[in-house]
Amino acid sequence: MLPWQRAVWDSVGDLERLPHALLISGPPGIGKRQFAERLAIRLVCEHEAACGTCRACRLAAGGNHPDILAVRAAEGKTEITVDEARALNQFLVLTPHLAPRRVALIVDADRLNRSASNALLKTLEEPAAGSYLLLVSDAPARLLPTIRSRCRNLVLARPTEEEGLSYLKGHQIPDPGALLALTHGAPLRALAWPPDAPDVAARLVASLDAVASGGQSALEATEVWHGVDADIGLALLIEIAAGLARLTLTGTAGPVWRGEREARLRTLAARLDLEQIFRLWDEALEARDLMAAPLDRRLVWDRLFLHVEPRD
Numbered sequence: 405m406l407p408w409q410r411a412v413w414d415s416v417g418d419l420e421r422l423p424h425a426l427l428i429s430g431p432p433g434i435g436k437r438q439f440a441e442r443l444a445i446r447l448v449c450e451h452e453a454a455c456g457t458c459r460a461c462r463l464a465a466g467g468n469h470p471d472i473l474a475v476r477a478a479e480g481k482t483e484i485t486v487d488e489a490r491a492l493n494q495f496l497v498l499t500p501h502l503a504p505r506r507v508a509l510i511v512d513a514d515r516l517n518r519s520a521s522n523a524l525l526k527t528l529e530e531p532a533a534g535s536y537l538l539l540v541s542d543a544p545a546r547l548l549p550t551i552r553s554r555c556r557n558l559v560l561a562r563p564t565e566e567e568g569l570s571y572l573k574g575h576q577i578p579d580p581g582a583l584l585a586l587t588h589g590a591p592l593r594a595l596a597w598p599p600d601a602p603d604v605a606a607r608l609v610a611s612l613d614a615v616a617s618g619g620q621s622a623l624e625a626t627e628v629w630h631g632v633d634a635d636i637g638l639a640l641l642i643e644i645a646a647g648l649a650r651l652t653l654t655g656t657a658g659p660v661w662r663g664e665r666e667a668r669l670r671t672l673a674a675r676l677d678l679e680q681i682f683r684l685w686d687e688a689l690e691a692r693d694l695m696a697a698p699l700d701r702r703l704v705w706d707r708l709f710l711h712v713e714p715r716d
């Protein structure tokens with residue numbers, strides 16, 4: 405179990421009192437899915453404890469328990485479709501194979517499209533005996549209100565900084581403070597990132613500075629950056645834009661930016677005005693959605709770097 409989830413895990417209490425539908429929400433990268441998976445295992449465990457040793461737990465750990473179904477948007481798709489929701493409905497009304505209960509888990513439940521959400525409503529209104537639905541989302545506001553109102557909410561919190569740092573240190577992360585700050589205190593997100601992400605952020609600042617000072621064109625900088633993992637590259641760029649805005653408006657850039665990184669950011673901030681900074685920020689947020697579509701990443705990066713080119 406993730407150490408910062410112990411208290412909320414204990415708060416779930418008696419399974420007999422657990423509602424049939426639970427919406428597990430909270431910031432990304434803090435272990436919501438892991439929590440839901442563990443709860444699903446507890447619901448099928450022979451000892452109702454996620455003991456890890458009974459047959460049910462061993463099957464579930466391998467992803468092979470016939471009474472647990474995990475649903476998520478298919479690879480390369482952004483939505484969970486009505487067919488997937490119907491399959492889930494059918495799964496939940498069957499008699500359990502092994503366990504006394506059946507559990508369906510929806511990862512990123514905010515991706516349920518409208519027809520899929522509507523298909524789920526009936527299951528939520530009249531749950532079959534012994535059936536449980538666990539919805540996991542970091543954007544619960546995007547769920548249909550009729551779905552939300554039929555679930556009990558369980559909000560998972562970020563770990564404290566101390567818990568996050570100690571977790572990352574346990575995974576031999578060289579600069580856990582910077583990485584944790586970069587991922588907004590989300591340790592699992594931090595672990596999924598390359599451990600040198602803070603250095604990559606510094607190199608991206610250097611590239612932006614080369615463009616902003618006229619030493620390099622947007623096109624030349626694009627050649628360096630278009631091949632980088634789009635999720636991480638854009639998350640870093642968003643963090644840089646936020647740091648630039650904070651630095652310009654308040655004089656301090658925030659916890660990611662310390663020492664050499666902070667000095668580099670300060671140099672770049674001095675070359676840009678607030679309008680450029682906010683445009684870069686906006687465009688980086690938009691680009692995050694664009695990158696999901698199959699288009700030339702060079703174009704996206706080029707447009708981003710163009711925002712910091714010196715103006716005539």
Ligand SMILES: [Zn+2]
Nearest residue numbers: 449455458461
């Ligand atoms: Zn067990």
